[in-house]
Amino acid sequence: AQTVTQSQPEMSVQEAETVTLSCTYDTSESDYYLFWYKQPPSRQMILVIRQEAYKQQNATENRFSVNFQKAAKSFSLKISDSQLGDAAMYFCAYRTQFGTSGTYKYIFGTGTRLKVLA
Amino acid sequence: DGGITQSPKYLFRKEGQNVTLSCEQNLNHDAMYWYRQDPGQGLRLIYYSQIVNDFQKGDIAEGYSVSREKKESFPLTVTSAQKNPTAFYLCASSTGQRHEQYFGPGTRLTVT
Numbered sequence: 001a002q003t004v005t006q007s008q009p010e011m012s013v014q015e016a017e018t019v020t021l022s023c024t025y026d027t028s029e030s031d032y033y034l035f036w037y038k039q040p041p042s043r044q045m046i047l048v049i050r051q052e053a054y055k056q057q058n059a060t061e062n063r064f065s066v067n068f069q070k071a072a073k074s075f076s077l078k079i080s081d082s083q084l085g086d087a088a089m090y091f092c093a094y095r096t097q098f099g100t101s102g103t104y105k106y107i108f109g110t111g112t113r114l115k116v117l118a
Numbered sequence: 119d120g121g122i123t124q125s126p127k128y129l130f131r132k133e134g135q136n137v138t139l140s141c142e143q144n145l146n147h148d149a150m151y152w153y154r155q156d157p158g159q160g161l162r163l164i165y166y167s168q169i170v171n172d173f174q175k176g177d178i179a180e181g182y183s184v185s186r187e188k189k190e191s192f193p194l195t196v197t198s199a200q201k202n203p204t205a206f207y208l209c210a211s212s213t214g215q216r217h218e219q220y221f222g223p224g225t226r227l228t229v230t
Binding site: 009033035037042043044045046047050052091093095103104105106108109110111 | 149151158159160161163166168174176206208210212217218219220221223224
């Protein structure tokens with residue numbers, strides 16, 4: 001069964017600095033999608049970035065980028081120029097086929113709480 | 119604006135009562151999901167529906183029930199059989215074209 005592991009329950013970063021959140025996953029599939037979601041204190045889940053496994057190029061979205069290492073099954077999130085508004089829980093997620101063709105299940109890690117220090 | 123709505127934001131019930139959590143989306147997404155979130159455990163899948171009038175159990179379906187009579191609506195009933203119902207509940211939807219899930223704002227259920 002697929003699993004997603006986030007080994008850092010909590011991280012801190014100084015404002016304007018860079019931080020990397022780790023995520024590893026276990027799968028036997030060759031084609032899949034990976035995601036990072038942000039959950040601020042409001043608890044609304046917000047998509048940060050998405051990576052297709054068949055793409056070698058790492059995804060980037062403004063200050064957010066990933067380091068996708070398919071062979072190592074690693075999918076880390078780098079946040080550059082950290083801002084106070086980046087403080088949140090961050091969840092790594094993996095999409096896998098579920099049941100019949102065309103249906104998908106999303107597996108989430110346990111999250112990393114990011115604190116941004118002024 | 120398109121999105122997912124969940125109501126109410128906070129819900130309080132007495133033990134032994136069934137309670138239904140609402141989830142509505144106007145994104146025209148086929149698939150809808152219910153998750154439970156507890157501290158330190160991430161999101162766990164309760165139920166999932168790919169199309170109207172069809173749904174499948176997730177990892178923790180015991181004590182819960184759902185219906186999918188309309189594409190836009192996927193209500194979750196927390197029954198008295200759920201041994202520890204106090205939690206934060208998130209509804210989500212997805213479409214094949216975009217691959218990611220979109221989430222509602224969640225409902226915090228407290229049972230005493």
